[in-house]
Amino acid sequence: MILRPAALLWTLAAAAALRPAARTRPKTSLQASSNPAADELWVPTTAEDILWTPSSRDSSRDDAFGPLSDPLLDGRAKYCESLEAVLRRPTRTVTAGPVKFGSEHPIVRQTMGTTSTRDVRGTIEQVMRCADVGFDMVRITVVGMKEAQACHDIREGLFKKGYDIPLCADMHFQPAVAIKTAEAVEKIRINPGNFADGRKQDEDDVSFDSEADFLKPRDSIVEAFAPLVLKCKELNRAMRIGTNHGSLAARILSFYGDSPRGMVESALEFADVCRALDYHNFVFSMKASNPVVMIQGYRLLAAEMYRLGWDYPLHLGVTEAGEGEDGRMKSAIGIGTLLGDGLGDTIRVSLTEDPEYEYGPCNRLAELAGEQLEAKAREEQAAVPKFMDSRDVTTFDRRRGSLPEQRDDDVYDYRGLLHRDGSAYGAVSLAELQGCAALGGLGDAALFRALGALVDELPPGPDGVPKLLPRRDVATVDAILLREAPSADDADTLYLIKRLQDAGVHFLMDEAVLKDAPEPLQSGGVPIVRCDALKTHAPAPSKRLVVKCDGSESDEMLAELMETPNIDVVLLDVKEGLSRLHASRRLFALLRREASELSVVHHLRVPQGTKKDELALSLGMRAGALLGDGLGDGLLVEPDDHSDFDLNYLRETSFALLQGSRMRNTKTEFVSCPSCGRTLFDLQEVTAQISEKTGHLPGVAIAIMGCIVNGPGEMADADFGYVGGAPGKVDLYVGKEVVQKAIPNEEACDALVELIKEHGMWVDKPAVDEDAPVEAELAAA
DSSP states (O other), X not given: OOOOHHHHHHHHHHHHSOOOOSSOOOTTSOOOOSOHHHHTTOOOOSGGGSOOOOOTTSSHHHHHHOOSEEGGGTTEXXXXXXXXXXXXXXXXXXXXXXXXXXXXXXXXXEEEOOSOTTOHHHHHHHHHHHHHHTOSEEEEEEOSHHHHHHHHHHHHHHHHTTOOOOEEEEEOSOHHHHHHHHTTOSEEEEOTTTSSSTTTOOGGGOOOSSHHHHHTTHHHHHHHHXXXXXXXXXXXOEEEEEEEGGGOOHHHHHHHOSSHHHHHHHHHHHHHHHHHTTOOOEEEEEEOSSHHHHHHHHHHHHHHHHHHTOOOOBEEOOTTBOSHHHHHHHHHHHHHHHHHTTOOSEEXXXXXXXXXXXXXXXXXXXXHHHHTTSHHHHHHHHTSOOOOOOOOTTSOOOOOOOOOOOOTTOSSOGGGGSOTTOEEEXXXXXXXXXXXXXXXXXXHHHHHHHTTOEEEEEOOOTTSOOEEEEEOOTTOOSEEEOSSOOOTTOHHHHHHHHHHHHTTOXXXXXXXXXXXXXXXXXXHSEEEEEGGGHHHHOOOTTSOOEEEEOSOOOHHHHHHHHHSTTOOEEEEOOOTTSOHHHHHHHHHHHHHHTTXXXXXXXXXXXXXXXXXXHHHHHHHHHTHHHHTTTOOXXXXXXXXXXXXXXXXXXXXXXXXXXXXXXXXXXXOEEEEOOOOTTOOSOHHHHHHHHHHHHTTOTTOEEEEESOOTTXXXXXXXXXXXXXXXXXXXXXXXXXXXXXXXXXXXXXXHHHHHHHHHHTTOOOOOOOOOTTHHHHHHHHHO
């Protein structure tokens, strides 16, 4: 690339006047002079004025900064500060008013308002409520100049009421409006996908045959973005360069594809402009509605920043996570995984709820991240035996263990012991089984439904009592952990167990308990043997076998495990005193090294007293950090006290974790935006209506968007889209293509159902049993 003379003079001046940075900067990274006189010599006007980070599509970045992979890490990319412990990635400090972002400061909690920004009074009141519950920053929508002016009034009104909580303006498409808004608020969020060229071209209308063609449109980026950067630098405003997976620019999609790599490269372009102007008060974000894509994007960005010598903070979030427990689970998987890597300096949990309700999960995730840095957690991380972590974090490749095959002498069909897309096991106490058995048919049906099974009723027998049989469904548990065996004379409980076994729901029991258990457990139950007892307590080779590992096993012991034949499942129950994350990664690293196909199910304990609103967050961080890396074939959630949670709730939570980790789909997937000032209908009400009518369609993904500000790319993870197109009107999408426009709100939900039917993806809801509520109460009791 050729620099113009003025730019060359400025570059030479900058080389002698670089400000000290938190880490050494590569020689090819360009910074403007901190000398005002030198700055007056040059203002960028075209792409030729910027020394861009070399493209990842050729070898120039490797030549300038070294390869992304590190030979000291066995050819893997360094993306976090440590693979053996949770250490926060060192960053510079970014300031937004009184709030500081960065590794030397507490994680910042953020949310986004849902009021129209033109409603100055309503927005002020909502921001005050958010500040009162504990948020450190609130983002508000800015569509045009009227909202920009309103930002001034909102900021002034908050100051008058004694609130100095920083405001962040959410900007799309409007560079001139962004400059006006920067005069009022402490932070600006820009989307690289649409700030300069988002609406000018569709991805199907552009094609870049060479890198030279791809680089030509950069003039428009400099023209649109440089003035905002200068304004933010002048006023000491912060900025977030926030890439969204659903709204990458057409040229990025054409050149890099709809990928985490495209997300990262899009952000780096805008960062290059900031750095050329010696502006460093910014953070990055790599949001996606798919937690797996989101995790990849952030890790790839962090790896590139390590390579480039950059130290900018990261804002974490899973966009369009949805509502309720599912939204919290998705956020915990994505945000929690990265916090466990030591990545993330500010977070937002995006829920289709009022913004005040985001604080609880947001704050708890930050607290859980803090606990990982405490002395006790450090000791647990250090106690894990040393290993070579072999994950490739730049791509997602789920490890799939082998599935059980049927054997000639099997008493039952054991092929359903594991599901190809991820297994969910349940934990049932003997008291629960006996309680249901004692209630007869009502108790039987309650148990079957709590385990996710359908219930078939047979004609009455000689005693005149109808018999109920369970039948597996899409969300039936695959196996049950039973700690105690009923006595041989407990006929009702044993008959209940037999019917579940006949339906393909298997019972896992400790080998010492199972050997003395009565039939049908004696012949049909699956024994659990500790890894350190395999030599002395392993059953005959013809028997089924589950091996329990606790993470403390030596390499030699695990080698023996991998040589033992006929193991169906490894149940990984990490012992107290070890870091679950690192002990689990060690086991999978050794399995990968030996090319073992053993299937591993994560056994997660729920401490007594755990609250329901924390369970999804805790499980998302503990298991999602592993499943999100493709490490694991399922999970078993077992409460220390079975009275804390009913069976149905634990089952639904387990399947939500599998679905959130992009494994097994057992219900409709909703990609639902959290609402903002652009929303064109009551998002919470509409989401509830659509969920009620379509929530029974596993394998179907529906996007519910209040507007289409980020473009049809928001439909990237959805089969169908329900999107506000104008006040009172809705557009319907199939994939990224709009197929029906301007449908009145009151007709749109039914039109969506018809659209799903037209595409052959509809099934009728199962008939509702009038007694089901009573049985659910019995199951809970």
